[in-house]
Amino acid sequence: MFLDEATIDVSGGYGGKGCVSYRREKYVPRGGPNGGDGGGGGNVILIADENTDTLSDYASDKRFGAPKGKMGLGKNMNGRGGEDLLLKVPPGTVVTGENGEHLADLSVNGQKVVIAHGGKGGFGNSHFKSSVRQKPDFAELGEPGEEKIIKLELKLVADVGIIGYPSVGKSTLISVISSAKPKIADYPFTTLVPNLGVVDVEDRSYIVCDVPGLIEGASEGKGLGDKFLRHIERCGILLHLLDVSRALEGTEVNVEKLKEDYDAIRKELEAYSPTLSKKKEFVILNKIDLIADNSDSIETELKKLGIDIFMSISSATREGTDLLTKKIHPIVLEEREKRVPVKEDPDKIPTLKPLDDSNKMGAYQIEKQSDGSIIVSGKRLEQFTVMTDFSKEGAVQRFRDVLERIGLKQTLENEIGENDVDVIIGGIPVNNYL
Numbered sequence: 001m002f003l004d005e006a007t008i009d010v011s012g013g014y015g016g017k018g019c020v021s022y023r024r025e026k027y028v029p030r031g032g033p034n035g036g037d038g039g040g041g042g043n044v045i046l047i048a049d050e051n052t053d054t055l056s057d058y059a060s061d062k063r064f065g066a067p068k069g070k071m072g073l074g075k076n077m078n079g080r081g082g083e084d085l086l087l088k089v090p091p092g093t094v095v096t097g098e099n100g101e102h103l104a105d106l107s108v109n110g111q112k113v114v115i116a117h118g119g120k121g122g123f124g125n126s127h128f129k130s131s132v133r134q135k136p137d138f139a140e141l142g143e144p145g146e147e148k149i150i151k152l153e154l155k156l157v158a159d160v161g162i163i164g165y166p167s168v169g170k171s172t173l174i175s176v177i178s179s180a181k182p183k184i185a186d187y188p189f190t191t192l193v194p195n196l197g198v199v200d201v202e203d204r205s206y207i208v209c210d211v212p213g214l215i216e217g218a219s220e221g222k223g224l225g226d227k228f229l230r231h232i233e234r235c236g237i238l239l240h241l242l243d244v245s246r247a248l249e250g251t252e253v254n255v256e257k258l259k260e261d262y263d264a265i266r267k268e269l270e271a272y273s274p275t276l277s278k279k280k281e282f283v284i285l286n287k288i289d290l291i292a293d294n295s296d297s298i299e300t301e302l303k304k305l306g307i308d309i310f311m312s313i314s315s316a317t318r319e320g321t322d323l324l325t326k327k328i329h330p331i332v333l334e335e336r337e338k339r340v341p342v343k344e345d346p347d348k349i350p351t352l353k354p355l356d357d358s359n360k361m362g363a364y365q366i367e368k369q370s371d372g373s374i375i376v377s378g379k380r381l382e383q384f385t386v387m388t389d390f391s392k393e394g395a396v397q398r399f400r401d402v403l404e405r406i407g408l409k410q411t412l413e414n415e416i417g418e419n420d421v422d423v424i425i426g427g428i429p430v431n432n433y434l
Contacts, residue, residue: 004154006058010116012145013041013082014068015387018122020139021074033136034076035125039069041118041145042082046095048106049088053196055152057088066116069142072124082118092157092234098149107157107234115150119143122387128398138392143383158196158209159332161235163269165261168243169286171195172315174210177325201329206336209235233273236335237328238281240265242309244298245287253291255301262307280335282310282328289314362406366415373422374415376408382426396433409434 016038023031044066064087070079095104095115104113122140129136162170178197195210211232232238240262247257262283270277285302288295295312302309311327313320364378384402389395403409412423412434423431 004055006055006152007062007149008058008152009063009147009149010044010087011063011065011147012043012116012118013066013085014144015039015041015119015121015142016069016071016079016082017142018124018127018139019072019074019077019079020125020137022135023075032134033125033129034074035139036072036074036077036079037124037127038072038121038140038142039079039081040121041069041142042066043084043114043118044087044116045084046087046089046093046104046106046113046115048091048093048109048111050091050109052088052090054090055093055154058152066118066145068145069118069121072121072139076124076126078124079121081121084118087115089152090154092155094153094155096151096153098151103150116146116148119145120383120387128394133394136394138389138395138398140387140395141389143387155234157207157234159206159236159336160199160208160239160328161232161237162208162210162239162241163232163265164241165243165246165265168241168246169315170210170241173239173241173286173313173321174208176315176318176321178208199325201325204329204333206329206332232269232279233276235279236332236338238279239328240281240283241286242283243286244295245290248290253294253298255298255305258298258302259305259307280331282331283307284324285309285312287314287316288312289317289319361402362408364406364408366411368415372419373424374412376412376423376425381406381408385426385428385430390428390433399430399433403434 018038019035021033021035023034025031044064064085066085067082069082072079089106091107091109091111093106094102095106095113097103104115106113120143122142125136125139128138162173164170174195174197178199197208197210198205199208209232242258242261244253244258246261247254266277283302285295285298291298299309299312311320311324313324315321361378361380361384364376364381367375367377369375385399388399390399400409403412416423421431422429423434
């Protein structure tokens with residue numbers, strides 16, 4: 001099943017919990033805390049894989065979570081980190097967020113991006129030993145991983161895109177110049193999904209894409225065009241097929257009708273995307289087997305109307321098709337060179353928004369809600385709060401000490417006064433711990 005759009009829910013793995021442990025060794029009179037740290041949760045990583053040509057893997061499965069980190073152990077043994085979850089997508093996949101913001105563009109095979117980070121592992125109790133806290137009875141909880149709802153949108157990456165009205169011979173052409181086997185019939189919208197074919201010329205090859213036929217209003221949702229115009233955006237060049245049979249009036253060809261067809265498709269390309277309208281285009285006159293030897297005069301008339309015909313062919317009889325593949329071959333290679341991306345470090349996986357470790361505990365904002373509750377926000381402060389084990393008195397005391405040190409405890413007491421209102425940090429009500 002061909003699927004070029006999918007919306008999925010991804011979440012990084014939970015960080016592992018820190019360990020509470022003490023040395024219990026014979027002949028060691030002053031055994032202290034030795035709890036290890038929890039392992040970090042796995043990341044969710046998208047990777048472009050050329051062996052995948054559809055998003056059908058995400059048709060039924062909609063939730064994907066990376067493994068969590070392991071809990072820390074005694075003897076200062078840290079827990080193992082969760083493995084990263086790799087999600088394969090076809091090259092040409094564009095990733096957007098829930099609000100429509102652009103997040104990533106995986107256009108090259110092997111390209112990767114961290115889409116959701118795993119949570120940080122919690123510190124074991126050995127981290128909290130001090131002169132005034134010689135036997136800490138608590139450790140940190142693991143941090144929850146990032147959660148995102150993302151939209152995947154496939155824009156096929158092809159060297160050549162074949163465009164035109166329905167039934168102008170696009171599917172027939174791709175079937176005779178490549179090994180593609182699209183559905184071919186004598187009614188409009190036979191092609192319901194894009195077809196890709198590999199064309200071999202000499203010792204090189206290139207990819208051709210045949211998309212469903214366009215009609216007037218395609219960019220506004222009419223027909224099937226608006227659904228598949230996105231695939232033409234990634235093509236290096238366009239072959240615009242004009243069907244002489246659409247302009248036949250008896251035995252004569254009405255070149256004005258061909259001009260109207262051409263202008264209508266061009267209008268839809270421009271309405272959909274300025275970038276698409278500027279792509280290099282070659283106009284092909286198709287089905288010339290229906291007009292005997294009259295193609296030269298038609299080409300001349302169309303040139304007078306501002307349309308230069310690159311070639312005249314007949315997909316059905318294969319007249320001129322081999323020559324066409326050879327003529328566009330050097331053009332394809334030239335355009336392909338322009339699209340070669342800058343090589344990246346293969347060992348470095350980019351992230352959508354790099355984790356900012358510079359955020360300080362004291363960087364926070366206080367916001368009063370309409371119901372009277374108080375929301376305290378701040379990246380590091382929220383992380384600290386969700387990783388605090390409030391079931392342990394020592395952890396609660398540490399939480400209070402930190403809030404007092406950054407001045408938040410006094411600020412909240414002044415805001416609350418004698419009122420009974422909720423104070424929430426990182427989604428956790430903390431009234432009882434102030």
